[in-house]
Amino acid sequence: MLEFLADHSAIAALLKVFFLLMAFVMPLASLSTWAERRQSAMMQDRLGPNRAEITIPGLGWTLRLWGITHFVADALKMAFKEDLVPSKVDRVLYGIAPIMAIAPVLITFAIVPFGSDLCVGKMTEIITSLEGCRRTIPLQVVRLDIGMLFYFALASLAVYGTTLAGWSSYNKWSLLGGLRASSQMMSYEVTMGLSLMGAFLYYGTLEPNAMVLAQGDNPLNWGLFYQPLGFILFLTAAIAETKRAPFDLPEGEPELIGYFVEYSGMRFGIFFLAEFIETIFLAAIVTTVFLGGWHVPGLHEDGFSFLKLPHIAVVLLRSAVWGGKILFLCWLQLLIRWTLPRFRPDQLMRMGWKQLLPLSLLNIVLTAAWVLWRSAH
Amino acid sequence: MAASHAEKTHAAPAAPQGGGPRKGTVAVRVVGRPDSLEQRIYLPEVVKGLGVTAKHFFANLFSRKYTVTVEYPEQKVKYPPRNRGLHRLMHREDGEVRCVACMLCPTVCPAHCITIVPEETGNGNEKRPKVFEIDELRCVVCGLCVEACPCDAIRMDTGEHATAVDFRADAILGKLDLLKRGAASTAVQGGVGGDWRAKADKTRDETP
Ligand code: SF4
Numbered sequence: 087m088l089e090f091l092a093d094h095s096a097i098a099a100l101l102k103v104f105f106l107l108m109a110f111v112m113p114l115a116s117l118s119t120w121a122e123r124r125q126s127a128m129m130q131d132r133l134g135p136n137r138a139e140i141t142i143p144g145l146g147w148t149l150r151l152w153g154i155t156h157f158v159a160d161a162l163k164m165a166f167k168e169d170l171v172p173s174k175v176d177r178v179l180y181g182i183a184p185i186m187a188i189a190p191v192l193i194t195f196a197i198v199p200f201g202s203d204l205c206v207g208k209m210t211e212i213i214t215s216l217e218g219c220r221r222t223i224p225l226q227v228v229r230l231d232i233g234m235l236f237y238f239a240l241a242s243l244a245v246y247g248t249t250l251a252g253w254s255s256y257n258k259w260s261l262l263g264g265l266r267a268s269s270q271m272m273s274y275e276v277t278m279g280l281s282l283m284g285a286f287l288y289y290g291t292l293e294p295n296a297m298v299l300a301q302g303d304n305p306l307n308w309g310l311f312y313q314p315l316g317f318i319l320f321l322t323a324a325i326a327e328t329k330r331a332p333f334d335l336p337e338g339e340p341e342l343i344g345y346f347v348e349y350s351g352m353r354f355g356i357f358f359l360a361e362f363i364e365t366i367f368l369a370a371i372v373t374t375v376f377l378g379g380w381h382v383p384g385l386h387e388d389g390f391s392f393l394k395l396p397h398i399a400v401v402l403l404r405s406a407v408w409g410g411k412i413l414f415l416c417w418l419q420l421l422i423r424w425t426l427p428r429f430r431p432d433q434l435m436r437m438g439w440k441q442l443l444p445l446s447l448l449n450i451v452l453t454a455a456w457v458l459w460r461s462a463h
Numbered sequence: 464m465a466a467s468h469a470e471k472t473h474a475a476p477a478a479p480q481g482g483g484p485r486k487g488t489v490a491v492r493v494v495g496r497p498d499s500l501e502q503r504i505y506l507p508e509v510v511k512g513l514g515v516t517a518k519h520f521f522a523n524l525f526s527r528k529y530t531v532t533v534e535y536p537e538q539k540v541k542y543p544p545r546n547r548g549l550h551r552l553m554h555r556e557d558g559e560v561r562c563v564a565c566m567l568c569p570t571v572c573p574a575h576c577i578t579i580v581p582e583e584t585g586n587g588n589e590k591r592p593k594v595f596e597i598d599e600l601r602c603v604v605c606g607l608c609v610e611a612c613p614c615d616a617i618r619m620d621t622g623e624h625a626t627a628v629d630f631r632a633d634a635i636l637g638k639l640d641l642l643k644r645g646a647a648s649t650a651v652q653g654g655v656g657g658d659w660r661a662k663a664d665k666t667r668d669e670t671p
C-alpha cells in the first residue's frame with residue numbers, strides 16, 4: 087500500500103489533500119465558528135452557545151458535549167436558507183466572488199508540511215535518520231522550492247474575492263467594504279512579505295519543510311527566538327490579512343455591514359468559512375516558520391533520548407503536536423480578536439505604512455547583518 | 464505600532480483660571496491622552512489586555528469563576544417579593560371567593576381588561592362575581608387593581624409571567640383560573656374575624 091503510494095505520488099497527493107482538508111481544515115474551521123462564540127462568551131463572563139445536543143433515538147441518551155454540535159445546526163441553517171440574489175447584481179461576478187475568497191486559502195494549504203517524511207518499509211523500526219530510506223512519502227502535498235512565494239502569490243488573489251463581492255453587489259455599503267478590504271489587504275501584504283524576509287535570510291530557503299528541518303527539535307532554535315520582531319510583524323500583518331478584529335474594518339458592523347451584506351444562505355456561509363480557514367492557514371504558516379513546524383521538543387528521528395520510538399510513532403506524534411500548535415494559535419487569534427477594539431481607517435493605514443513597514447525593513451537589515459557576521463566567523 | 468494619538472500634541476483649551484469654574488461657564492477638566500512610552504509602543508498594553516481576557520477565559524473554563532449567566536429554563540432568578548406577576552383571586556376561610564364585586568378594580572384598571580359580572584350571594588348582604596375575567600394580553604401590569612381592592616381579593620404575587628399561549632383566548636383568565644392560584648387570605652374579613660357570619664348583625668336581614 088505505502089510502496090504503491092510512494093511510486094504514484096499523484097495519488098498520494100490526492101490522498102493527502104483529502105486528509106488535510108476533509109479531516110483537519112474543514113472540521114477545524116467549522117468548529118471555530120462555534121469556538122469563537124463560546125470562547126468570546128467565556129472571556130466576557132458569559133456561557134455562550136451550549137445547548138445544541140444530539141439525542142440518540144432508541145436509547146434516549148442526550149449528548150450535550152458543551153454545545154459542539156452547534157456548528158452542525160448552523161451548517162444546516164445556512165444550507166436551507168433562501169439564497170437571495172438582489173435584482174441588480176452582476177450575476178457572474180456575484181457568483182464567483184465567494185469562490186474567489188475561499189479557493190486561494192484552500193490551495194495554499196498545499197505547501198504546509200503537516201508531518202515529517204514517512205520512511206516506507208521501515209515503519210515499525212527505530213531509525214536514526216532518513217538517510218537509509220529508499221523511498222519516502224513527504225507529509226506535504228507539494229514540495230515547491232518557491233514555497234512561500236507561492237503562498238504570497240495566492241494570498242494576494244484572495245483580495246479579489248472580497249473586492250468583487252463588494253463591487254458586484256450593487257450596494258454602496260458593500261462597495262465601501264470591498265474598497266476598505268482591498269486597500270487594507272494590499273497595504274499589509276507589503277509588510278507581510280517583508281517581515282518574512284528575515285526568516286528567509288536566516289533559514290536560507292523558501293521551502294516550508296526545509297525551514298522546519300532547519301529549526302530542529304530544540305525549541306530554543308525555533309524561529310520565534312531568532313526572529314522575534316519578524317514574528318510580531320508577521321502576526322500583525324497576517325491578522326490584518328484575515329480581516330478579523332482589530333482589523334475588521336471591511337466588515338465594521340456599526341458603519342457598514344461589510345462586503346458581503348447582499349449575500350445570504352450558503353454563499354454568505356462560504357465567506358464566513360473562508361475567514362476561519364484563513365485563520366487556520368495563518369496558524370499553519372506561523373507554526374511552520376516560527377514555531378518549529380511539526381517538530382516536537384526533544385523528539386529526534388529515533389524517539390526521545392530517554393525513550394526510543396518506532397518510526398511510525400514518531401511521525402504520528404509529530405503530526406499530533408503540529409495540530410496542537412495550530413489549535414493553540416487559533417485560540418490565540420480568537421483571544422486577540424475578542425480583546426482588541428477595531429482600529430480607525432487612518433490608524434490602520436498609518437500603522438501599516440509608517441510603523442510596520444519601516445520596522446520590517448529594519449528587521450531585514452538586522453538579520454542580513456547578523457547572517458553576514460555569522461558566516462564570516 | 465504606536466496608536467495615532469501618540470503623534471498629536473495636546474493643544475487643549477486653557478483650563479479655567481482661579482480654581483473654581485468662572486461664572487456662566489461649564490467646568491471642563493482636561494484629561495490628556497495616556498502616552499507613556501510603554502503605551503505608545505502599544506504592544507505591552509496589548510499583552511496586558513490579552514492577559515486579562517485570558518485570565519477570565521481560563522477561570523470561566525475551569526470553574527465558572529466569573530460567569531454570571533443564569534441558564535434560564537433550568538435556573539431562575541428569584542423575584543423580589545413585590546414583583547407583579549399573574550393575577551390570582553384569594554379565598555375566604557370557607558374557600559369561597561373573597562371578591563365582593565365592588566367594581567373598584569375594573570374601574571381603576573387603565574387597560575380596561577377586567578370584566579366582572581356580579582351576582583347575589585343569596586344571603587342578602589353581599590355580592591360576589593359571577594364572571595371574573597382578566598385579559599392578560601391587555602393588562603399593563605400596573606398593579607392598580609391590587610391597590611384598589613378593599614378586601615385583599617386580588618393579588619399579583621404569583622411570581623409567574625404571562626405565559627405563552629397558542630390562542631389569544633387562552634390568555635383570558637377566568638374566575639376558576641384565578642382562584643386556582645389563590646390561597647386563603649390572612650386578612651380579616653369585615654374586620655370581625657373568622658366567625659363573622661355568626662357575629663353579623665342579623666337585624667339588617669329582617670325587613671321591618
Ligand atoms: S395590573 Fe393594571 S392593567 Fe392589569 S388588570 Fe390590574 S389594573 Fe388592570
Ligand code: SF4
Pocket residue numbers: 561562563564565566567568569579608611612613614615616617
Ligand atoms: S376591587 Fe377587589 S373586591 Fe372589588 S371587584 Fe375588584 S377584586 Fe373584587
